[in-house]
Amino acid sequence: MACTRHRSMGVTMFRVMLLLATAAVAAALVAGTQLGLVDLPGKELVGSHPVLSRPQITVTTRPGELALRERGTVTVQAGAPALPGNRIELDTAGPHGLGFNKVSSAVLDENLQATLTVTGRDFLGSYKYWARMPATGTYQEGKSASFVIDIVASAAPVAPTCGGQAPLKADGSTWTCTFDDEFDGSTLDRRYWVPQVTRTSGFTTGTRQRYACAEDTPETIAVTGGNLELSLVELPATVRCGHGKRSKFAFGQVMHFQTFSQTYGKYEVRAKIPGLQVPGSQQSFWLWPKKNSYGAWPASGEIDFAELYSYTAGVNRPYLHYLPGETARGTNKNVTHARCPIDLDAFNTYGVEWAPGRITVLVNGEVCFTDDYSSVARAGQGKYSPFDKPFYLAMNQAMGDIGNEYDPAVVPDRLTTQVDYVRIWK
Template identity: 55%
Template sequence: MNPHSRIAAPRPHGSRRTVGPVTRLGNRHAARPLARSVATLVAAIAAACGILAGSVAPAHAGLFDFLTSPTVTVISNPGQLAPRESSQVIVRASAPARPGTVVNLVTAGFLNLGYSVVGTTKLDANLEARLPLPGRDFLGSYQYWAQVPATGAHQEGNSARFSVTIASPPKPVSPTCGGANPTRPDGTPWRCTYNDEFDGTSLDRKWWRPQTAFQTGTSSRYACAADRPDTISVGGGVLSLSLVELPTPVAACANNQTTRFVNGQVMHYQTFNQTYGKYEVRARVSSLRSPGAQTSFWLWPNNDTYGPWPASGEIDFAEMYSSAPDNVFPYMHYLLGENDPKTNRNVPGAVCPISFGDWNTYGMEWRPGQIKILVNDQVCVENNYSTVGGVQGQYGPFDKPFYLNLNQAMGTTGNEYDPNVVPDKVTTQIDYVRVWQ
């Protein structure tokens, strides 16, 4: 016998019988309560959706709005920004979105894989919104779109994608270099291309980028470059860069290592660079006469055109060590060609005196085939450079754009930090930075 078959016993007329989940009534009169229940349910749904008998539903509150998506249109976007420059994106949505509906600004992930929300706000009474667009650190073109997330009232709506390009800011307009007008050896004037006199109360982040991914010191004791008020500050007409010992360890390093030591470094990375020219920095190094601190002013190549360090070059036009506080140690890193001190051919470095505890000027004059390092306007070292075998051309690697770096670092091997001797805070003050071409 089929276990799913059965014979129903006779039942009284009008009685209710059930087969599975469906309830059946024995006569047409018993169907009236069910019909009234269905009508009541439909009326409740209609009321919830704003539908009244004899009226037309508003366009924004249709019964089936939950099946549709709002149209999202980007009215304006910045198109191009400088590194770390923030802005906004203006968008407009259509029904069934309503005032107060959340709208997101979304950006594509790495290699356009996935996405992340970078800004959120709500639609106003005109179904428009101004979405915050945060700054980015690196040059390039980035994809964005606006998104109205799905709710119980409608499906998700997305705008068309648009691009925002992060580009270096235009060169400074008519910088003055403090009124200084130095001349070249042939008597022609250098042209000022950039200067910062640090006359304000905060770092000009349009040009200066704090370093936050670098460590100095040794493997057993190190400081991490950090963007903090106690490591980088502007006031009183100077930029102050400090090496600081903290009371407790912090996760300040780029790799999430903890340390009790942080230091300040700023640079013109992706903001200002040039090939050849004259640089000058007026600074007062800390009065520390014990090992542990290092101050450096140097130029680093925009790109590794000639290969990894030192093939693409580095110009340290000032390096000061607290273990030898009466001198500056400039040095040029590259693949040196044949050395001849008599003709200043490939003489990469020197040791030159400075006035300890006082203000000194550190600079360089950089021309095709020659770099002069100057201290207090006096030539410290002159290098008529060339590379080994001439593999990098006549003037390589110093024929490409370089950018400026300034830092107060922890000392390394031979100048190791001693917490029993070094004070909790060591500071280098910088009066100005001036660049000509």
């Protein structure tokens, strides 16, 4: 018992002395005493970290609104301690306002200025942006004030003419031009034409063993010499396309996705396809539903008014898709068997006249085939379904698929389809 009591008293005394020592240290700190640290090596590191300054960033010009997928630019001015050559980026709020995504980046010039690219948006709405310089060892992170860019629908083409004189309908009345592009400039009009990109869509052409990725580059999509050029090219090296895909081949495709669509009308594309007469190449001009109103493909329809395969060179093989399940092979066909001759290695016009209950495909102004699809409409969908909803146009220069496989040993490393014009009436 005595030993236990002595140990308890010793512990108590130790605790009292520890409390007194702690109080003394606290008092010394309040009084400014350095507690002997003044003589310790490295004392300059204690309580003397320099405070890094933060570069000021001002957005000097920026767009207030952009059309769907239209690109724009933002100019910025940075201040010290930023230096020429430092990197600056444009950021935007992440999904649901959480976090942020980098939009583009640039380096500051000798005047500490930079121009940043605003990439096109796929959906209407208002989006927040700001410029930012990430922190480095010489300065803290700097950010500009945020600003908003409104993404709006593209304006309708100003008084499209579709080449002048309006064509006549079967009843003698004239068609009304609703869209045309003569491709007389030097750049793609991205207010209306949306490039297909595998990285965002996962879409490729070809076969599982050899396929081409859709790329938006000057090598695959260009406007020159009065034509839109869509190309299938062999790349110097294999590239990653996104969605776990990689390829040494790229192709060009443009479409009116979310920019222009209509129900019924007359479409005409004047184009020259490569004169290749061995398997490997395919060109398509087609109408795709704006929405899957009647279900997944093919229930909502597809109008391929031009499908051209190099293994059957000199022939247009248009297709219509609208029946689910097995291909129908009757008067009204899900897949047509029309084979319409074209002029090889020359410009041809490919067209379709789409009316309630009837689709007529034309080549060089002559009827290729007419399909009355009204009798295959399923109950409850309407007499003229599925072709009674808005569709939009798409065009590509693709790699051949099964039965028309691409062989790099015999196919040139570049194939280009030239489109002289696209004209649409209603």
